[in-house]
Amino acid sequence: MWKYILKRLLMMIPVLLGVTFLVFFILNMTPGDPAAIILGDQATPEAIAQLREELGLNDPLLIRYVRYIIDMLHGDFGESYKNGISVAAQVLDKFPNTAVLAVAGILVALVIGIPVGIISARKQYSALDNTSMVLSLLGVSMPNFWLGLLLSLLFALKLGWFPSQGMGSGFVPLLRSLVLPAITLGTGSAATVVRMTRSSMLEVIRQDYISTARAKGLDEKVITKRHMFRNALIPIVTAVGLQFGTLLGGAMLTETVFSWPGLGRLMVDSLNSKDIPMVLGSVLFMTIMFSFVNLAVDIVYAFIDPRIKSLYSKAGFKKRRVVVA
Amino acid sequence: MNGKELLKIEDLEIRYETDDGIVYALNGVSLHVNEGETLGLVGETGAGKTTLAKGILRLIQTPPGKIVNGKVYFEGKNVLAMSDHDLHQVRGNAISMVFQDPMTSLNPVMTVGEQIEEVIAVHNNSLSKEEIRERAIAMLKRVGISADRIDEYPHQFSGGMKQRVIIAIALACNPKLLLADEPTTALDVTIQAQVLDMINKLKTEMNTAMILISHDLGVVAQTCDRVAIIYAGRIVETGNLRDIYKNPKHPYTVGLLDSIPSLTRDTKRLKPIKGLMPDPTNLPSGCPFAPRCNYASSACSEAVPELTDRGNGHLVRCIKDISGKEGQ
Numbered sequence: 001m002w003k004y005i006l007k008r009l010l011m012m013i014p015v016l017l018g019v020t021f022l023v024f025f026i027l028n029m030t031p032g033d034p035a036a037i038i039l040g041d042q043a044t045p046e047a048i049a050q051l052r053e054e055l056g057l058n059d060p061l062l063i064r065y066v067r068y069i070i071d072m073l074h075g076d077f078g079e080s081y082k083n084g085i086s087v088a089a090q091v092l093d094k095f096p097n098t099a100v101l102a103v104a105g106i107l108v109a110l111v112i113g114i115p116v117g118i119i120s121a122r123k124q125y126s127a128l129d130n131t132s133m134v135l136s137l138l139g140v141s142m143p144n145f146w147l148g149l150l151l152s153l154l155f156a157l158k159l160g161w162f163p164s165q166g167m168g169s170g171f172v173p174l175l176r177s178l179v180l181p182a183i184t185l186g187t188g189s190a191a192t193v194v195r196m197t198r199s200s201m202l203e204v205i206r207q208d209y210i211s212t213a214r215a216k217g218l219d220e221k222v223i224t225k226r227h228m229f230r231n232a233l234i235p236i237v238t239a240v241g242l243q244f245g246t247l248l249g250g251a252m253l254t255e256t257v258f259s260w261p262g263l264g265r266l267m268v269d270s271l272n273s274k275d276i277p278m279v280l281g282s283v284l285f286m287t288i289m290f291s292f293v294n295l296a297v298d299i300v301y302a303f304i305d306p307r308i309k310s311l312y313s314k315a316g317f318k319k320r321r322v323v324v325a
Numbered sequence: 326m327n328g329k330e331l332l333k334i335e336d337l338e339i340r341y342e343t344d345d346g347i348v349y350a351l352n353g354v355s356l357h358v359n360e361g362e363t364l365g366l367v368g369e370t371g372a373g374k375t376t377l378a379k380g381i382l383r384l385i386q387t388p389p390g391k392i393v394n395g396k397v398y399f400e401g402k403n404v405l406a407m408s409d410h411d412l413h414q415v416r417g418n419a420i421s422m423v424f425q426d427p428m429t430s431l432n433p434v435m436t437v438g439e440q441i442e443e444v445i446a447v448h449n450n451s452l453s454k455e456e457i458r459e460r461a462i463a464m465l466k467r468v469g470i471s472a473d474r475i476d477e478y479p480h481q482f483s484g485g486m487k488q489r490v491i492i493a494i495a496l497a498c499n500p501k502l503l504l505a506d507e508p509t510t511a512l513d514v515t516i517q518a519q520v521l522d523m524i525n526k527l528k529t530e531m532n533t534a535m536i537l538i539s540h541d542l543g544v545v546a547q548t549c550d551r552v553a554i555i556y557a558g559r560i561v562e563t564g565n566l567r568d569i570y571k572n573p574k575h576p577y578t579v580g581l582l583d584s585i586p587s588l589t590r591d592t593k594r595l596k597p598i599k600g601l602m603p604d605p606t607n608l609p610s611g612c613p614f615a616p617r618c619n620y621a622s623s624a625c626s627e628a629v630p631e632l633t634d635r636g637n638g639h640l641v642r643c644i645k646d647i648s649g650k651e652g653q
Contacts, residue, residue, distance in 0.1 A: 206386075207429060208424055208426060208430045209429065209430055209431055209432040209433070211379075211384055211424060211430075212424060212430045212431065212432070212491070212494070213432070214382075214384055214416065215382060215384060215416055215421060215422040215424075215495075216416065216417035216421075216443060216444040216447065216494065217412075217413040217414065217415070217416035217417035217418055217444070217447055217448060218413070218417075218443070218447055219413060219447075222447075226435075226443075227435075230434050230435075231432065231433065231434055304434065305434055306433070306434060306478040306480065307433060307478070307480045310480070310481075
């Protein structure tokens with residue numbers, strides 16, 4: 001198990017290198033001179049040229065990339081072009097805000113998604129199942145920011161129940177300001193979770209061991225909980241993990257709509273001002289977050305399914321998989 | 326022969342309503358099982374054997390399955406009319422079932438111990454956790470698995486061992502009736518005999534009656550007191566083991582017995598029954614076996630023959646009076 005985790009952590013290195021290189025390369029291709037942006041409209045060409053030299057922007061792309069990686073390995077992610085504050089400090093400053101929103105959003109998704117998915121599967125083709133399927137299709141297809149705008153119009157501007165902008169400080173104001181963005185983020189994820197839970201449960205419902213469980217004289221509730229749900233859990237955990245990983249990277253649209261001071265907005269702002277170190281830093285952070293969530297999901301698998309656990313402990317660095325029939 | 330009547334099925338009809346039409350899986354099956362005896366239920370694939378066993382415990386998936394008609398009396402009470410609560414008391418406790426495929430019949434994410442303990446716990450509310458575990462260990466030992474494997478998962482067991490676990494689950498509450506749906510079909514031939522012997526030993530020790538479903542007449546001959554032959558959802562012949570094997574009266578039974586290879590008879594080729602079983606969505610109006618029958622006459626396709634008594638509880642669903650000897 002530990003070997004497996006170590007192996008997965010090592011595998012993150014090439015992933016991170018690839019992501020940084022790609023972002024580095026793409027940002028380099030976009031028009032606009034960072035030096036000109038930093039110095040503003042009034043800058044003289046000489047000043048711009050001098051700054052370019054100072055920032056090392058005249059060196060070849062590959063050299064700049066290697067320099068960035070070396071700095072990164074020393075824990076230095078550079079400073080923002082815009083305000084000179086360290087990238088790491090800014091990202092870490094915004095991350096808790098995004099994390100709070102991500103957790104709230106995923107909670108909304110789980111609380112709605114899992115029960116509705118289970119009931120839908122147990123009562124397949126009933127009116128309830130059909131309704132929830134139509135609603136979840138709507139939820140998946142509806143753009144997040146649009147839902148956010150509608151919610152904000154109704155509950156914040158018209159009814160005044162919740163604030164429409166920003167993040168409240170203090171427990172109750174924080175909760176109040178969380179409601180609308182969390183629902184906005186959660187509904188899309190909830191729809192995915194409903195569909196995944198339903199289809200995964202339907203697959204399990206037809207298994208022979210469910211007949212065995214019924215033949216034991218167990219109550220349908222116990223069968224659903226103990227025998228069906230746990231076996232249906234792997235695809236559900238995968239879906240929830242992917243959603244959560246994405247949310248942790250910052251929900252750009254939702255954060256923008258609700259002026260939530262998170263990573264998503266930080267990234268949008270940095271992109272607009274072509275603040276390359278800032279963009280690189282936040283993309284790198286998102287990638288790390290996403291990889292960690294995925295690793296966590298894979299570890300959770302082992303606790304759900306003993307077959308996967310035994311596979312992990314067998315798969316060391318070499319592939320010595322002994323399949324016992 | 327043995328004890329009083331335990332199970333009595335009357336006129337059981339089960340259909341599957343699918344998009345391709347109605348599958349007439351069981352068309353009025355009546356049979357009985359006495360305490361402690363073993364009834365062999367023999368038929369080809371698709372004859373309705375599994376549907377019958379599942380029907381007894383109301384385990385038919387609805388939809389598409391539907392119990393249309395009939396009664397299943399267990400100790401005088403109609404299982405089909407019971408409340409869910411009463412039904413749960415019967416399942417796994419008084420009547421239990423062993424399924425065909427051990428590879429898929431155990432829950433992969435629960436230890437075998439948990440799966441045995443579960444059935445004991447649900448039917449014995451008064452037992453403590455330790456007592457339940459003790460019983461589970463005892464049961465595991467009875468089916469020939471050492472106690473230290475109780476916390477292992479199904480994927481750590483071979484097919485034969487899994488089937489032993491399933492049998493342990495089925496017998497854990499000392500049931501009066503065991504429904505064994507081809508319990509050895511999915512196993513290696515060498516393991517088949519072991520598992521079958523074990524079932525036989527345990528059921529005799531516990532005085533459990535059994536319906537053994539099989540398409541293997543050899544297995545049935547070894548184990549059963551009485552035999553029922555099922556064809557296209559109907560019992561076509563039933564009687565004592567000896568009557569059926571030595572004096573078969575229905576052409577289908579004769580055909581089945583003739584298709585067993587024999588070392589004592591001097592035959593070069595096996596004698597298969599020609600043709601296939603009729604499509605259960607579209608059964609012929611008369612005797613369903615008539616299209617394949619060597620003795621068929623025009624009268625056979627007019628109506629489904631009734632079961633008639635040929636003495637000593639030997640019932641045959643055929644209008645002819647043939648004997649096995651003439652058929653050869």
